[in-house]
Amino acid sequence: MTPPVASVGVVGAGAVGQAVAGALVASGLCARLLVASRTIEQAAALVADLDDMRAAVASPVRPYAASVADLVDCQAVVIAVRARFSNTNATDMRMGGAQANAPVIRVLGAELRGYTGTVLMVTNPVDLMTRLFAEFSGCARVFGIGSNLDSARYRLTLARLLDVPLDAVDGHVIGEHGDAAVVCASATRVNGHPLPVPLQQVRDELATRPGRINAGIGRTRSGPAGAVVTALRLALGLENGLVELSAPYRDGWLGIPLRFTSGHPIPCLPALDDTEARQLDTAHTKLRAAYLALRGTPSSSLPIVRTP
Numbered sequence: 495m496t497p498p499v500a501s502v503g504v505v506g507a508g509a510v511g512q513a514v515a516g517a518l519v520a521s522g523l524c525a526r527l528l529v530a531s532r533t534i535e536q537a538a539a540l541v542a543d544l545d546d547m548r549a550a551v552a553s554p555v556r557p558y559a560a561s562v563a564d565l566v567d568c569q570a571v572v573i574a575v576r577a578r579f580s581n582t583n584a585t586d587m588r589m590g591g592a593q594a595n596a597p598v599i600r601v602l603g604a605e606l607r608g609y610t611g612t613v614l615m616v617t618n619p620v621d622l623m624t625r626l627f628a629e630f631s632g633c634a635r636v637f638g639i640g641s642n643l644d645s646a647r648y649r650l651t652l653a654r655l656l657d658v659p660l661d662a663v664d665g666h667v668i669g670e671h672g673d674a675a676v677v678c679a680s681a682t683r684v685n686g687h688p689l690p691v692p693l694q695q696v697r698d699e700l701a702t703r704p705g706r707i708n709a710g711i712g713r714t715r716s717g718p719a720g721a722v723v724t725a726l727r728l729a730l731g732l733e734n735g736l737v738e739l740s741a742p743y744r745d746g747w748l749g750i751p752l753r754f755t756s757g758h759p760i761p762c763l764p765a766l767d768d769t770e771a772r773q774l775d776t777a778h779t780k781l782r783a784a785y786l787a788l789r790g791t792p793s794s795s796l797p798i799v800r801t802p
């Protein structure tokens with residue numbers, strides 16, 4: 495079968511980059527998969543491993559080691575880099591990478607300046623890094639992976655708690671991919687009906703799940719890879735549908751549901767009750783303040799980024 499997309503790039507050959515690249519080879523989504531990483535040796539090693547997978551499953555996806563500059567002809571680029579640092583945060587774990595990862599994202603933004611394809615940011619804190627990359631690259635189509643992974647975990651958790659099939663649950667987690675995530679409980683439907691969501695149990699699971707995965711296997715990887723592949727299919731116009739991604743919202747960026755039609759996104763916020771609306775305001779204020787602190791720039795001099 496001919497892959498529907500000509501080429502996709504992945505930057506970062508670590509845990510998430512490996513899982514994303516493996517999922518792309520297995521899915522047959524693109525004809526060429528370009529892998530760039532901190533060193534060409536890392537990229538070449540991952541490409542050799544992916545080539546083995548390609549041969550074993552007869553995938554049409556051909557992997558190549560590449561530099562970041564080589565990715566400009568790709569239809570989409572997935573950024574899953576992580577600077578070397580020790581995370582000392584006891585809470586707000588994802589924010590712990592802001593200072594270390596920001597310089598890497600700025601450099602990538604400069605290297606991909608003027609890129610016209612779709613960029614999916616995975617690097618944490620993802621809502622800040624998505625905005626930073628968009629600002630430094632000038633790219634128009636930049637989306638952050640995070641709220642869609644939270645939403646997948648939410649639906650899975652609720653299905654288990656209520657003992658219903660996963661596809662019976664319709665609900666979103668928006669706001670920050672982090673401690674200020676907003677569970678849209680009031681708009682959640684199970685088999686099309688509203689219900690009282692066991693919020694504390696849901697919150698506890700969302701808060702502890704990544705830590706349990708990290709403790710057991712070192713890094714979360716398959717969940718984010720699945721979230722990337724779904725977002726790619728929608729953003730590249732292979733399917734129409736809704737996905738929760740970090741995108742411009744009011745005068746900041748945070749996770750909101752986007753409805754993609756032929757690759758074109760329209761923000762699509764669910765109805766929120768008063769508590770959820772306040773929580774979304776809190777997430778917005780937190781992320782905006784964190785971004786301004788990271789950027790070290792008065793808000794009046796920040797460029798206006800259009801809503802996708």
Ligand SMILES: NC(=O)c1ccc[n+]([C@@H]2O[C@H](COP(=O)([O-])OP(=O)(O)OC[C@H]3O[C@@H](n4cnc5c(N)ncnc54)[C@H](O)[C@@H]3O)[C@@H](O)[C@H]2O)c1
Pocket residue numbers: 505506507508509510511530531532533536574575576577578591595598615616617618619620639640643671713714715718
């Ligand atoms: N948004 C989400 O839902 C989500 C989920 C899981 C992980 N993450 C984040 O994804 C990022 C990657 O996680 P990981 O577990 O794969 O990390 P990792 O340490 O396993 O891999 C990071 C990779 O980035 C590469 N790298 C570092 N600097 C680079 C540069 N300047 N150019 C190119 N490559 C560079 C490293 O060589 C390494 O291969 C982290 O920030 C992590 O927190 C996000």
